[in-house]
Amino acid sequence: MGDTIGVFIGSASSFNIVRAASHIGEALSQNLTPDLVTTEPEVVAEVRGVYDGIHGTTEKPSIRGEISALSSYIHNRNPDVLFQITRPPIHGTIVGSLARRYSIPFVYRYSGDRFYEYKISSGIEKLQHFGLNNLLGRFPLYLADHCIALGPSGRTRLKNRGVDENDISIIPPIVDTEKFSPDGPTADLDTDRYIGLFAGRISRRKGKKTLERTIPKILRRRSDLEFVFIGEQTESLAIPSQYKDHITVVGSVPPDDVPQYYRAADFLIHPSLTEGLPRVILEAIASGTPPIARDVGDIPYATKNTFQTESEFVEIVITFEQLLGRKVYPFNNNKIGDMYVDLFKDI
Numbered sequence: 001m002g003d004t005i006g007v008f009i010g011s012a013s014s015f016n017i018v019r020a021a022s023h024i025g026e027a028l029s030q031n032l033t034p035d036l037v038t039t040e041p042e043v044v045a046e047v048r049g050v051y052d053g054i055h056g057t058t059e060k061p062s063i064r065g066e067i068s069a070l071s072s073y074i075h076n077r078n079p080d081v082l083f084q085i086t087r088p089p090i091h092g093t094i095v096g097s098l099a100r101r102y103s104i105p106f107v108y109r110y111s112g113d114r115f116y117e118y119k120i121s122s123g124i125e126k127l128q129h130f131g132l133n134n135l136l137g138r139f140p141l142y143l144a145d146h147c148i149a150l151g152p153s154g155r156t157r158l159k160n161r162g163v164d165e166n167d168i169s170i171i172p173p174i175v176d177t178e179k180f181s182p183d184g185p186t187a188d189l190d191t192d193r194y195i196g197l198f199a200g201r202i203s204r205r206k207g208k209k210t211l212e213r214t215i216p217k218i219l220r221r222r223s224d225l226e227f228v229f230i231g232e233q234t235e236s237l238a239i240p241s242q243y244k245d246h247i248t249v250v251g252s253v254p255p256d257d258v259p260q261y262y263r264a265a266d267f268l269i270h271p272s273l274t275e276g277l278p279r280v281i282l283e284a285i286a287s288g289t290p291p292i293a294r295d296v297g298d299i300p301y302a303t304k305n306t307f308q309t310e311s312e313f314v315e316i317v318i319t320f321e322q323l324l325g326r327k328v329y330p331f332n333n334n335k336i337g338d339m340y341v342d343l344f345k346d347i
Contacts, residue, residue: 011061027337092140151298182288197265207271262287
């Protein structure tokens with residue numbers, strides 16, 4: 001096998017992060033030797049067979065435990081490159097600092113749109129996000145030998161903060177296009193209405209207020225629509241009772257069943273206030289379901305079906321039959337995998 005790449009996710013263990021780590025590890029393993037550094041033992045089952053080794057699971061899932069896990073990994077494996085794939089401010093600082101200390105090349109991945117987050121926050125949270133993302137969050141950029149952005153918007157964010165354009169590569173998230181495709185079974189939603197799907201957790205950052213304000217307006221004009229929500233929900237929508245019949249909250253769905261809901265839907269809605277390039281958008285497109293998403297982050301890199309105002313959102317939804325769709329997934333997964341391998345080989 002080729003050079004050893006230490007992929008760090010620390011204590012991050014959400015489904016999306018583990019899935020990203022799995023896809024990245026699979027891509028790297030074609031020509032390189034990837035190791036995963038995680039303090040979460042439950043991650044092991046999800047990535048078993050993808051990584052050459054999994055390190056750090058005996059450490060506590062804390063910043064101190066993450067530092068200890070990565071330090072031990074460096075001493076035991078002496079990797080050729082260290083790669084942080086999530087939580088850019090904190091994990092970027094941990095990985096970048098230890099990489100500099102041990103003279104190991106460090107690749108930083110700008111996931112999400114952290115530099116923008118404070119703009120949609122308020123009160124003490126606004127100060128916290130600015131301090132974490134825009135003050136501490138700049139430090140890893142100076143430590144990185146190379147940066148990965150998910151799209152052109154992310155690249156611009158990095159350039160505006162002093163990163164040389166030649167040190168930035170655009171590499172979109174990898175989606176399993178065999179699993180997420182137009183072909184296959186569809187979920188039985190027991191309705192003859194057109195389906196607008198929301199996939200994920202309802203929250204203020206994911207556009208909860210937009211949904212509460214616009215769904216009644218939409219349904220007053222299109223009574224043939226139904227909105228279906230999948231994903232674990234800790235908050236509920238405040239929708240007038242006369243429209244509740246048009247709202248179906250499915251809740252958590254087994255990962256293997258998620259593609260069935262994309263295929264059953266006529267369109268996806270994603271009114272999130274801040275994003276990088278969300279996997280849900282890419283999965284919907286790969287499944288043949290056109291998304292309707294707020295124009296934030298790198299979403300326009302994947303789809304033109306975007307809105308900036310709530311009135312635009314309403315108009316797009318009620319005329320969803322006119323949505324611009326893609327007959328094929330916009331990103332070639334084999335090419336994305338090759339981009340990772342080529343980047344690390346160059347470094």
